[in-house]
Amino acid sequence: MARKFFVGGNWKCNGTSEEVQKIVSTLNDGKIESPEAVEVVVSPPFVFLPLVKSSLRPDFHVAAQNCWVKKGGAFTGEISAEMLVNLGIPWVIIGHSERRLLLNESNEFVGDKVAYALSKGLKVIACVGETLEQRESGSTLEVVAAQTKAIAAALPFSDPRIGLHGPLDQLSDxxxxxxxxxxxxxxxxxxxxxxxxxxxxxxxxxxxxxxxxxxxxxxxxxx
Structure with a gap:
């Protein structure tokens, strides 16, 4: 069975509606192999999810950049997995380095978020990886192993809807x-x-x- 390639683009906290429409137009005109050979997923900011989903070509997919660890409620500023499902968003990024480093999301918290998102039917891009300082200190494998084990420990079984993304400062397939x-x-x-x-x-x-x-x-x- 041929391996299917995955191409993802995280737009982070960038863009206006006009800029997003230009990017989507460029993507829609792009030439790729068949959807059986490659899967393309883009992740715009939350406010642009409906716009991108409604205008992006059907063989490309949309991901949210984060979701909350449990069902919605009194969690100001958060987005629940149920909301993403309601919008028809199939993918979500969880545990990105910026959230780990700037918002202090722990390995266990990221694992719980991954498990909850999967339980609601979302596909997850789980981010793992070391910082430059951790790499230079020789702790790369220890750091990545701890992050990965925390995700695995939160799951009741191995799930094909999860993909790992990392390391933090340089990516390699x-x-x-x-x-x-x-x-x-x-x-x-x-x-x-x-x-x-x-x-x-x-x-x-x-x-x-x-x-x-x-x-x-x-x-x-x-x-």
Whole structure:
């Protein structure tokens, strides 16, 4: 089975209605492979969610940038998962670095938010990753493991509607394209090297993650 690529764009706290309409127009004119090969998700600010959803091409999807940890109520300024479902928004970003760092969202709080959003039928882009300071101190794997374990601990089962996004200051789809110095993140135990293209893949991948390769994981593989 061919791997489906995921392309996401977080617009953060930016834009006017005129600027958003221009971006949507550009996206609508874009050329991509079939929806079976790639999934595109954009995440505008909350106030623009209905505008983007109503005008964006149907094979692209919309994500909210956050949602609350429980059902709505006396939580001024928050958006509930139920509200997003009511608007027909299929995706939500949870645990973004800016919320972790600026608003002090803990690993456990992020895990609870992920679990609640999934329980209401949303698909989740869960953000994990280390800061530059944590990377330079050599604590990358410890930090990312703690964040990931907190999310896993909050879930009653493994859910295919969750995808991980990170690290905080530099993103990479595979472990293999960070090569040296401060940008290098050591591969987790069990990672495997593709025999065909020499790409380094995470342990949970059964097929090579490099575009155009798709080779199967060797029956016995090591880092």
């Amino acid at each position: 595979t472990v293999g394209n960070r090569t040296s110095g401060k940008d290098k993140v050591d591969a987790p135990e069990g990672s495997w090297t593709c025999d065909k293209c020499n790409n380094l893949n995470y342990p949970f991948r059964n097929m090579c993650n490099r575009k155009g390769c798709g080779s199967e994981k060797p029956s016995s593989s090591s880092k």
